[in-house]
Amino acid sequence: MKLLTGDFDVFGDGSATLLSTPGHTPGHQSFLVHLDKTGWLLLIGDAAHFKDNWDNDRVPSMNTSAEQTHSSHARLARIVAEKKAALWINHDLPTFDSLKHSPDFYE
16 A cells, blocks of 8 residues: 555556545545556546546536636646547446446457
């Protein structure tokens, strides 16, 4: 276990980075990963629960900080644009349905 402050490059090569994205909770993290054949994927966890929340920068009432949520959304949107990353929204059923499921996989 490692207590993190800020981002953390898991392997030291930029291919897998935990991103500090507070707002849902104070220590919330998202995960940016690069796969050789697939490209960049951004798994945002609970930074946005549904695509509608993401598209409209909505903050659920259960989040600990609306200000931090808006800031994290903006940061994640910049990363999606810069990396041309696929955005994976955890609780969004249409997103889930569009993804490969076992035994299929991403490379």
